Amino acid sequence: MPLNELLPAVSQLSHKDKLRLIHFLLLEVAREEGCDLEPTEEQKQENSLLKQLASTQAVVWSPHEAYKAAQTLSELLK
Numbered sequence: 001m002p003l004n005e006l007l008p009a010v011s012q013l014s015h016k017d018k019l020r021l022i023h024f025l026l027l028e029v030a031r032e033e034g035c036d037l038e039p040t041e042e043q044k045q046e047n048s049l050l051k052q053l054a055s056t057q058a059v060v061w062s063p064h065e066a067y068k069a070a071q072t073l074s075e076l077l078k
Helices: 003-011 015-032 041-054 067-077
Strands: none
Touching: none
């Protein structure tokens, strides 16, 4: 299909579909150039773990204003 026939159809795509098309074209051109930009299984697993971590809340303890802990440590040092 010639590009001049394809462009009107592309302009009618939704924003999300245009981004998918860009991604597809980038991967195709990279493959033609001998590069493989598809994520490996290890990268997919890392991304999955990062997403899981991002969706959790962490509780961080700080010794700031931990007066009882400071007192206990002081007594141990005596």
